[in-house]
Amino acid sequence: MNNTWQYSIAHQCVCQIIEAQNLWGESTCRVWLPERNTVVRVPLSMLQPLEDAGANSSGHIAYVAAAARVADALTQDVLLAPIESTVIPLPHQIRALTRAVEHDRVRYLLADEVGLGKTIEAGLILRELKLRGLARRILVIAPKGLATQWVSEMQFHFGETFQLVLPEDVKTLKRIAPDSLQNKPSAGNHDRATIPANAWQMFSQVVAPMDSVKPMDKRRGWSAAQVGEFNRERFDDLISAGWDLVIVDEAHRLGGSTDQVARFKLGKGLSEAAPYLLLLSATPHQGKTDAFHRLVSLLDADEFPDISSVTRDKVQPYVIRTEKRQAIDADGNPLFKPRRTELASVSWEARHDAQRRLYEAVTAYAREGYNQAMMEKRNYIGFLMILMQRLVVSSTAAIRTTLERRLEALVAPQEQMSLFPEFSEDEWADLDGQEQIEMLLQSRFKALKNERAEVKLLLDAAAGCEQIGPDAKAEALLDWLYRLQSEEGDPDLKALVFTEFVPTQEMLRQFLTERGFSVVCLNGSMGMEERKRVQEDFAGDARILISTDAGGEGLNLQFCHVVINYDIPWNPMRLEQRIGRVDRIGQTHVVRAVNFVFEDSVEYRVREVLETKLAIIFEEFGIDKTGDVLDSAQAGKLFDEMYVEAILNPDRVTESVEAAVARLEEQTREARTGASILGEAGNLDPGEAQRLMTHPLPYWVERMTVSYLTANGGKAEKKKHGWRLEWPDGETLRNVVFSGKEADQRPGSLHLTLEEPKVRGLAMRLPRLAPGQPIPIVSIPGLSEEIQGVWSLWRIAIASMEWNRRRIMPLFLADNGMVYVPTAKRIWDLMLSADAEVGAMWDMDLAMQAHEKMHEAAEEHGRPIYEELVREHRNRISREREKADYAFAARRRNIEKIGLPQVRNYRLNLLDQEEHDLKEQLDRKAQAYPELTPLLMIRVEGNRE
The missing domain is CATH 2.30.30 (SH3 type barrels.)
Incomplete structure (x- = not known):
């Protein structure tokens, strides 16, 4: 026996x-x-006995044939996410997904330009890893303004539920967990009875704002113990929560100005927290090679041990990038429409004389206050003065509201005011104007000389202006709305209006509503549900959406093509980001952008000179390349300084702008040189997306699952709304569908994919054919009756210490002794669409002879496949050796710079031992062993019909 x-x-x-x-x-x-x-x-x-095991039934044969095809698709890097999704990816998104999963090490910088859908690319990669069984616990880190957008987009496009964890939620996670654990299973939530000690482990899919989880070294008024507790709850526990995939949006913010900056420390922790890492940034290289080096070192510290390692050849394998000019749709047409931008000068008529005088008075107040603040080294007062200037340009309501609050602060007891919170330069630059003014007005500032009396006078003047009538800009906005409505030939034309400040937003809402417009508003104080409701209203009946910069983050408004910048932010990149809310994938119209600015103002003179100068830079470098520099805290500071200089010295506007632009041009030149290491993306294939959308994988999964159940004691019944499946263990599923298209058409259905462990196991644990196992004689519908012989499936694999690869090979040995590869593939295809009719068992002696002959044929025809697997394995080990050699050489150079011989020699000895150990480990990993396993064998006698 x-x-x-x-x-x-x-x-x-x-x-x-x-x-x-x-x-x-x-x-x-x-x-x-x-x-x-x-x-x-x-x-x-x-x-x-094998002959009694049911392994020769029609259902079993269909199951193995389908499961082997699914397993083969997985080994051949077929993309599962687009096939199983209702999202139709564009060619550049397909290429991004292909690049991301072509190697085992999924650690990439997604660097597509603004508006190309990096969130969709990350979602596709996320789904791909989940469908392949490689990821379950996923963490998304994003700037505060984009966090809610990530939650909604993952739910809308991919049906993935993420838990948004805000700073105030960290301490209460355990309390809110029982309610939140009712989310659907795809969110990967734990059973409510098992609440882990680490609060971050309660949810398997989490979105958290970047600055709420970064570590801190100290905080004003806090003890070391308090700082330590803060870091443990928000940073240490987060990093140690066991993530499979970490995604960081706006990842260039992690580069920091030094390796001690909190955001870079966060990046280091995140890079070590998960095997898979995606960094998203449209502007990864902002002309600062050291910051870019820190960013790419998060992807692979060994590959980028120092700045000299940041070369094009080394960086390119880690970067996935598409430029807007390359982007095409599935038909090969350019993805983006042209854009029309114009400067709308707003004049002060006689009836606006009081507004003109208010503007001039606030400008003088801001100028004098700023000079005084700088003399007294009170920078925050300087910031407040500059914001006063931006407020008066925005609206009378905005300056009046702020003056009221400033006056309240000046007359209030000093102990009632809070300290100004600690902010880095990057964090301050991330805030929009409304958020900055809120921070400043809540802080403890002493008054400037005579400031209380001056603020009182300005406040009276502002109140008087509001009583006289509407702002000049508000009237201009109304004129432009009617003009655009006429020019575009659309009486229901929608417009997105941007302002920096909430009081201006509220004034415009009332002004336009009173004149018959349906208006909705967005700002940074709104929660996720409120934001969602506003966007739905704008997509529906609302004509006008008025948004602040913080409110507009993450918006996708392709159904609107008109943007009016009621206030112009000082950094031109903010304008680009605003217009990008409508100039996105799916936009079918020429985008109209109108920028308002007062005639005869400092801002107008600055814009006049600046736009001319920037046009020259854009012509030379391109808006997209210049955007790398413009979208940085460094550029924000540059433009702030330029405007401040123009306000302080209005007679020298041209000189101020030219000096700033010269610095910008220099930075852009450096950035272009640096960004060249990102490399060229190459041509896109417009047909790949459609080929994927028609891929038969969902049908193979369906046939595999249904055939397995019917052959192994389960049940599968086709109902009106989908399948009713009963597994052999008794688990029953209803309304089951197997394709994303069906799931979209049948709300409430259960979309069963390879993400489900039971289904995935059917493909990954294929039954083995035993020597001596009876071979059934079958006929296959659609196959010519002249085709007679033995057909089989074989798994060819290579196994090493850390790497396993496999392929599935069909083989057909005709009765004339010849092996026909095309016929083998044809039979396999037919068996996926029709049930084979099983007759008698083949004679055992003939079956044993067939086993031996087929094994010999499998060895011969499988050798090229095995050799290809060996080459892949050796190339992988070779890349690891090259990377290790480079990293050790860089570390050795640094150690050799140490002056003390004893320290230098001690560290060199340690490095030599580490290098020796790693090389031994790579030698062990290089050893690989072949496997050849029969999966299915049948005697084919054509179609008996």
């Missing part, structure tokens, strides 16, 4: 008996389970 093959009922697979034993009336066997590569003991009663 030893060495014979049987079927283990307990394990539902073939096994080989190693030893049989009868002791005290109990018969047991030690058997080898090849599918699990383990030896177990089972009762003899749980074993049955």
Whole structure:
């Protein structure tokens, strides 16, 4: 009985008996389970002959044929996410996904330009990893203004539920967990009975704002213990929560100005927290090579040990980038429409004389206050003065509201005011004007000389202006709305209006509503549900959406093509980001952008000179390349300084602008040189997306699952709204569909994919064909009756210490002794669409001979496949050796700079030992072993019909 093959009922697979034993009336066997590569003991009663195991039924044959095709698709890097999704990816998104999953190490910088859908690309990669069973716990880190957008986009486009964790939620996660754990299973939430000690482990898919989880070194008024507790709850526990995939949006913010900056420390922690890492940034290289080096070192510290390692050849394998000018749709047409931008000068008529005087008075107040603040080294007062200037340009309501609050602060007891919070330069630049003014007005500032009286006078003047009538800009906005409505030939034209400040937003809402417009508003104080409701209203009946910069972050408004910048932010990149809310994938109109500015104002003179100068730079470098520099805290500071200089010295506007632009041009030149290391993306294939959308994988998964159940004691019934499936263990699923298209068409259905462990197991644990197993004689509908011979499926694999690769090979040995590869593939295709009719079992002697001949043929025809797998493995090891050699050489150069011989020699010895150990480990990993496993064998006698 030893060495014979049987079927283990307990394990539902073939096994080989190693030893049989009868002791005290109990018969047991030690058997080898090849599918699990383990030896177990089972009762003899749980074993049955192979011919009685049902392994030769039509259902079993269909299951193995379909499961092998699914397994082969997985080994051939077929993209699962687009096939299983309702999202139709564009060519550049397909290329991004292909690049991301072509290697085992999924750690990339997604650097597409603004508006190309990096969030969709990240979502596709996320889904791909989940469908392949490689990721379950996922963390998204994004700037505060984009966090809610990530939650909604993942839900809308991919059906993925993420838990948004805000700073105030961290301490209350355990309290809110029972309610939140009712989310649907795809969110990967834990059972409510098991609440972990680490609060970040309560949810398997989390979005958190970047600055709420970064570590801190100190905080004003806090003890070291308080700082330590803060870091443990927000940073240490987050990093140690066991993530499979970490995604960081606006990742260039992690580069920091030094390696001690909190955001870079956060980046280091995140890079070590998960095997898979995606960094998203449209502007990864902002002309600062050291910051870019820190960013790419998060992807692979060994590949980028120092700045000199940041070369084009080394960086390109880690960067996935598409430029707007390259982007095409599925038909090969340019993805983006042209854009029309114009400067709208707003004049002060006689009736606006009081507004003109208010503007001039606030400008003088801001100028004098700023000079005084700088003399007294009170920078925050300087910031406040500059914001006063921006407020008066925005609206009378905005300056009046702020003056009221400033006056309240000046007359209030000093102890009632809070300290100004600690902010880095990057964090301050991230805030929009409304958020900055809120921070400043809540802080404890002493008054400037005579400031209380001056603020009182300005406040009276502002109140008087509001009583006289509407602002000049508000009237201009109304004129422009009617003009655009006429020019575009659309009486229901929608417009997105941007302002920096909430009081201006509220004034415009009232002004336009009173004149018959349907208006909705967005700002940074709104929660996720409120933001969603506003966007839905704008997509519906609302004509005008008025948004602040913080409110507009993450918006996708392709159904609107008119943007009016009621206030012009000082950094031109903010304008670009605003217009990008409508100039996105799916926009079908020429985008109209109108920028308002007062005539005869400092801002107008600055814009006049600046736009001319910037046009020259854009012509030379391109707006997209210049955008790398413009979208940085460094550029924000440059433009702030330029405007301040113009306000302080209005007679020297041209000189101020030219000096700033010269610095910008220099930075852009440096950035272009640096950004060249990102490389060129190459041409895009417009047809790949459509090919993927029609891929038969969902049908293969359906046939695999249904055939398995019918062959193994389960049930599968096709109902009106989908399948009713009953697994052999009794679990029942209703309204099951297998394609994303069906799931979209049938709300409430259960979309079953390879993400489900049971379904995935059907493909990954293919049953093995045992030597001597009976071979059924079958006929296959659609196959010519002249085709007679033995058809089989083989798994060819290579196994090493850390790397396993496999391929599935069909083989057909005709009765004339010839092997026909095309016929083998044809038979496999037919078996996926029609049930084979099983007749008698083939003669055992002939079957044994067929086993031997097929094994010989499989060895011969499988050798090229095996050799390809070996080449892939050796190339992988070679890349690891090259990277290790480079990293050790860089570290050795740094150690050799140490002056003290004893320290230098000690560290060199440690490095030598580390290098020796790694090389030994790579030598062990290089050893690989071939496997050739039969999966299915049938005698084909054509179609008997």
